[in-house]
Amino acid sequence: MTSNRAVVYQGPGVVEVVDTAYPTFELKDGPGVNPANVGRKVPHGVILRTVTTNICGSDQHMVRGRTTAPVGLILGHEITGEVVEVGPDVEVLQVGDIVSVPFNIACGRCRNCKTGKTGICLNVNPDRPGSAYGYVDMGGWVGGQAEYVLVPYADWNALKFPDRDQALEKILDLTMLSDIFPTGFHGAVTAGVGVGSTVYVAGAGPVGLAAAASAQLLGAAVVVVGDLNEDRLKQARSFGCETIDVGAGSVPEQLVALLGVPEVDAAIDAVGFEARSQGHGADAAEAPATVLNALMQATAAGGAIGIPGLYVTDDPGAVDLAAKVGALSLGLGTGWAKSLSFTTGQCPVMKYNRQLMMAILHDRVQIAKAVNATPIPLEDAPRGYSEFDAGAATKYVLNPNGYLPH
Incomplete structure (x- = not known):
């Protein structure tokens, strides 16, 4: 055999x-x-x-x-x-x-x-x-x-x-x-990316980079990628993305510096449940809802958020009891007030x-x-x-x- x-x-x-x-x-x-x-x-x-x-x-x-x-x-x-x-x-x-x-x-x-x-x-x-x-x-x-x-x-x-x-x-x-290519593409499609869109991708790992490349393929005017890892941000810049270090300030503030406005048309969460708060090293504490909440702040009213990042129903290493069963503290009121759309799940x-x-x-x-x-x-x-x-x-x-x- x-x-x-x-x-x-x-x-x-x-x-x-x-x-x-x-x-x-x-x-x-x-x-x-x-x-x-x-x-x-x-x-x-x-x-x-x-x-x-x-x-x-x-x-x-x-x-x-x-x-x-x-x-x-x-x-x-x-x-x-x-x-x-x-x-x-x-x-x-x-x-x-x-x-x-x-x-x-x-x-x-x-x-x-x-x-x-x-x-x-x-x-x-x-x-x-x-x-x-x-x-x-x-x-x-x-x-x-x-x-x-x-x-x-x-x-x-x-x-x-x-x-x-x-x-x-x-x-x-x-x-x-x-x-990762279909998953990133799905994130971009469900975020409503099209010709002329401004796009923010949270996370410069392989799925985030694939989402950024997908947004470019779909005709985005500018793609901004955020992460804490400078090597991964450098990789995003290598094919024409703008980047922000999320440890250096809030996402909306840094978008103003790049785009002149604090919001984008479409946003993609390519991080998932092991997200970390803004900050570096010991200051970058795990905060599983931080990316989703930041994206709601950074997405223009009527926009959409694609969520190819993984979220789970059973996380034994979570930071609190709620997160252990996938219950996150989301600012859903912001999303509702801005009429945002969300798409989650497997691509x-x-x-x-x-x-x-x-x-x-x-x-x-x-x-x-x-x-x-x-x-x-x-x-x-x-x-x-x-x-x-x-x-x-x-x-x-x-x-x-x-x-x-x-």
Whole structure:
């Protein structure tokens, strides 16, 4: 039998690369697998030899111990791979195809999937709508930071690249289609970004940078990115964004210096529940609602806020009892008085990934350059997690099977 290696969560702050089982067309019991999914047959699936699989900020929340993720969970929901086996019910995909896999798993059959709400599929997670690979409380589908991975409902979920050679040539861009590029784009779309918009993006991590690049692709007049990390702000400036250091003063005050007014047309929260208050070092205390409240202040009346940043219902490391169950102290009165719109939740990747693929293939966007995509071997995943957690302005791309040069 073919061997397999995977990145596994071993407790707060610890990930290891270990030997693991080669995937089969049936969900087996294991860390994080929902008991109701054990034994679930997957004749509609394919097995991929992983071409690229990326380290995501959402993975970091688990690795920091900020979720109820169990020890032994195989991580990874950003997957691009080559089909090496097809299940008996697969009709379209063939061995040798290279595909992008949306991080949210969808059946293509339920009411939500049929209306394009693939981030909240009703059939893949027994506990709640929505599912993902290698993620806590998401049904127990095995993660893709591995040499091989199973993809269910593959004809529906997988996006096939039209030309193998072209795909491998642009793979550092195309690997972003599994999550952060559509997620950032979703944030920009739901914030109402269009031609001539002024946009503020909170957070200069990979999703924030992807949101900024997406806003530019949508025709924004100016994109301002805010963060506490100067290296990440420098990365935002590298592709034409304005930046503000949120530790140097309030967002509205700094917007005045850049735009002449204290508000923008559209705002995007690319930070999520581990947000920190204005200030640096010891002064930058965790304040999970601070970004959302700042965005309500900084968004013009009648505007919209896209919220691709992750918020959770169970955070054992939260700063207070309310935040431990996802209850945040929001200034909703400000949002109501200004008639602001809010969009939250998982990005429905399939709504955008084909269009963004075409933008990449026809050189309309350079998303890998925007997020500073850097390939590393699978065995270097612990280093990638550590450096990313320390604030590296880098999107680490794991290369389990040698498709990419290092």
